[in-house]
Amino acid sequence: MEAKQTIAPGTEARGGGLRRRLAVYGQKYGILVALVLVCLVLAVVNEYFLTARNITNVLRQTSINGILAVGMTFVILTRGIDLSVGSVVALAGIVAASLATTSSTAGVAGGPYPALLAIAVGLSVGMACGAVSGVVVSRFAVPAFVATLGMLSAARGLTLLYGGGRPVPELTPGFRVIGTGEIAGIPVLVIIFAVVFLIAWWVLSATRFGRHVYAAGGNPHAAVVSGINVRRIRFLVYVISGGLAGLAGMMLAARTGSALPQAGIAYELDAIAAVVIGGTSLAGGVGRVTGTLIGALLISVVNNGLDLMGVESYYQQVIKGVLIVAAVMLDQARHRRE
Amino acid sequence: MKKTLFAILATTALTMPAMAQDKPKIGAAVYGLNAEFMQIWSAALEDHPAVKEGLVELTIFDGRYDALVQQEQFDTMIAQDFDAIIFVPIDIEAGAAAVDAAAAAGIPVVGSNTRVNSDKLKSYVGSDDVKSGYMEAKYVLDKIGCKGEVVIIEGPIGQSAQISRLEGNLKALAECPDVKVIEQQTANWSRAEAQTLMENWLTAHPDTIDGIIGQNDEMALGAIEAIKAAGLNVTDFAIAGIDGITDALLAVKAGDMASILQDARAQAQGALDVAIKSVKPDYEPMSDIWTTYSDMPWNGGTDAEYSVPWTPVTAENVDALLALRK
Numbered sequence: 230m231e232a233k234q235t236i237a238p239g240t241e242a243r244g245g246g247l248r249r250r251l252a253v254y255g256q257k258y259g260i261l262v263a264l265v266l267v268c269l270v271l272a273v274v275n276e277y278f279l280t281a282r283n284i285t286n287v288l289r290q291t292s293i294n295g296i297l298a299v300g301m302t303f304v305i306l307t308r309g310i311d312l313s314v315g316s317v318v319a320l321a322g323i324v325a326a327s328l329a330t331t332s333s334t335a336g337v338a339g340g341p342y343p344a345l346l347a348i349a350v351g352l353s354v355g356m357a358c359g360a361v362s363g364v365v366v367s368r369f370a371v372p373a374f375v376a377t378l379g380m381l382s383a384a385r386g387l388t389l390l391y392g393g394g395r396p397v398p399e400l401t402p403g404f405r406v407i408g409t410g411e412i413a414g415i416p417v418l419v420i421i422f423a424v425v426f427l428i429a430w431w432v433l434s435a436t437r438f439g440r441h442v443y444a445a446g447g448n449p450h451a452a453v454v455s456g457i458n459v460r461r462i463r464f465l466v467y468v469i470s471g472g473l474a475g476l477a478g479m480m481l482a483a484r485t486g487s488a489l490p491q492a493g494i495a496y497e498l499d500a501i502a503a504v505v506i507g508g509t510s511l512a513g514g515v516g517r518v519t520g521t522l523i524g525a526l527l528i529s530v531v532n533n534g535l536d537l538m539g540v541e542s543y544y545q546q547v548i549k550g551v552l553i554v555a556a557v558m559l560d561q562a563r564h565r566r567e
Numbered sequence: 568m569k570k571t572l573f574a575i576l577a578t579t580a581l582t583m584p585a586m587a588q589d590k591p592k593i594g595a596a597v598y599g600l601n602a603e604f605m606q607i608w609s610a611a612l613e614d615h616p617a618v619k620e621g622l623v624e625l626t627i628f629d630g631r632y633d634a635l636v637q638q639e640q641f642d643t644m645i646a647q648d649f650d651a652i653i654f655v656p657i658d659i660e661a662g663a664a665a666v667d668a669a670a671a672a673g674i675p676v677v678g679s680n681t682r683v684n685s686d687k688l689k690s691y692v693g694s695d696d697v698k699s700g701y702m703e704a705k706y707v708l709d710k711i712g713c714k715g716e717v718v719i720i721e722g723p724i725g726q727s728a729q730i731s732r733l734e735g736n737l738k739a740l741a742e743c744p745d746v747k748v749i750e751q752q753t754a755n756w757s758r759a760e761a762q763t764l765m766e767n768w769l770t771a772h773p774d775t776i777d778g779i780i781g782q783n784d785e786m787a788l789g790a791i792e793a794i795k796a797a798g799l800n801v802t803d804f805a806i807a808g809i810d811g812i813t814d815a816l817l818a819v820k821a822g823d824m825a826s827i828l829q830d831a832r833a834q835a836q837g838a839l840d841v842a843i844k845s846v847k848p849d850y851e852p853m854s855d856i857w858t859t860y861s862d863m864p865w866n867g868g869t870d871a872e873y874s875v876p877w878t879p880v881t882a883e884n885v886d887a888l889l890a891l892r893k
Binding site: 275277280282283286289290334389393394395396398399409416481484485486487489490491492532533536537538539541542 | 600602606758767788812
């Protein structure tokens with residue numbers, strides 16, 4: 230508002246306008262600049278950072294958190310939060326794995342079943358968890374924090390009940406493709422992540438549903454007045470987040486070779502961190518899934534770089550903390566300007 | 568509320584002793600039941616002949632990985648006049664207060680599996696982690712011919728098993744001065760974390776890592792997955808872990824790694840025998856573990872410490888060990 234008034238009279242000097250524009254760009258693309266800078270520094274100090282193998286590693290290490298973060302972006306855009314994704318990772322992973330294991334003790338009778346069936350069931354489990362959270366949030370107006378906190382606990386308990394607390398090992402080669410397979414030298418994990426990201430980017434930027442997600446989060450009252458079914462949008466974003474958490478859980482099990490009941494603990498925090506670092510506002514309505522991608526990459530690159538240099542892992546946590554807060558400070562500065 | 572609850576508990580406790588004389592009430596407070604090792608431990612406890620024949624009344628409390636929860640479970644057991652407690656603490660220091668409270672109430676506490684920093688323990692039945700750390704490192708070093716480069720994947724820094732296993736690792740490494748430890752980092756007992764760590768190390772040290780010392784099986788298994796993902800040959804590395812979880816037994820069978828089995832059954836059943844003995848002076852141990860391990864004599868159930876031996880998992884004994892898990 231204020232910006233328009235100042236620029237409209239045309240009295241401002243050109244230099245000032247340029248500086249202003251640079252500042253705006255800096256805020257808009259700051260996180261991308263940060264990622265490029267970190268990569269440059271790592272490329273200089275470590276000879277292995279820019280090798281094809283290491284880049285593949287970074288992408289592989291980003292995929293699972295990246296997929297969770299994409300789902301989380303949808304939820305946060307509607308002013309929500311999904312704390313349950315880590316538990317849903319474990320539940321969907323163990324249910325799908327029990328269908329795709331050759332182990333006689335850990336598997337479902339009659340198994341192993343085809344990998345595609347196991348994956349379909351895992352996705353359904355994730356979406357069902359999301360649907361429950363979604364109903365509780367959208368129909369019963371329970372705050373998202375509380376509803377998904379409940380799901381965090383319940384889904385973890387169901388995971389332990391389902392498998393008797395035991396891991397599910399000996400997964401079939403067909404199922405493990407989603408965690409360890411490669412197509413033309415690119416890990417299947419990364420390909421799945423890329424597909425998920427591209428679909429999410431298309432949905433949010435080019436579809437009516439995407440516009441409604443932004444509207445429902447930006448100004449719910451206005452959205453309702455203009456005929457948008459905000460309840461339905463709020464329900465659907467949790468189904469998306471749950472389904473993606475289910476997918477991530479199966480990828481994790483396939484990658485590690487065994488579905489563990491304690492898998493995914495605290496994964497929701499890394500997912501939220503990626504979204505927040507990526508510039509999506511917790512106040513809803515503002516943000517991009519491309520930002521989330523960059524946020525997730527930045528977290529992985531920092532972890533990877535410190536591992537390569539042999540720096541103690543505790544620094545990784547400190548740096549992640551600084552990144553999260555710095556990103557939100559950037560976000561706040563942008564809001565004040567707008 | 569709390570006061571009335573305690574009052575009720577106290578009155579029931581007062582009416583109990585006569586019964587308690589015949590059938591000791593024994594509580595087992597374990598740090599958490601979410602992972603395979605403690606599940607095997609608990610199942611073995613319930614499978615003890617004295618429990619199956621109804622000679623003792625056994626209750627297992629899940630500490631949910633929280634020192635405070637364990638403390639409260641001790642309060643409950645004290646209030647309910649349990650006759651003896653078997654304790655597997657989450658934390659070496661935080662458990663001491665719970666042991667003190669039980670000792671003050673005259674209830675004997677027998678430690679099992681993980682240590683607690685208290686001199687009020689009646690006895691401790693567990694395995695010496697320094698030994699297992701030494702054994703696994705020794706395996707790796709022997710396999711690489713006492714020279715080359717190794718990495719150590721550690722448990723959560725500061726946990727008693729991490730401290731002791733590292734001590735054992737370093738003891739074995741001191742015997743091989745030509746071996747260089749090029750990386751040493753925690754993966755918090757987690758397979759997924761170890762996998763990421765190993766992927767990055769394989770990048771940072773291409774073709775130089777000869778051996779991998781994982782302080783537990785999960786992390787050794789994560790390293791194996793990283794090696795496979797990098798398109799390398801697992802048999803080109805010497806890899807070892809500790810605990811003998813089912814997945815690791817399968818990996819030993821496949822020739823991918825070595826593991827040192829920690830006998831959860833012997834730790835649980837041994838602790839129960841010692842606990843019953845402390846309540847019934849004329850009791851003779853009923854578990855078969857005392858005949859299995861001749862290195863660990865019963866000695867009237869009065870030793871301050873019983874050290875359950877570790878069993879290296881080999882191609883020869885792995886099938887028999889796997890059969891026990893079915």
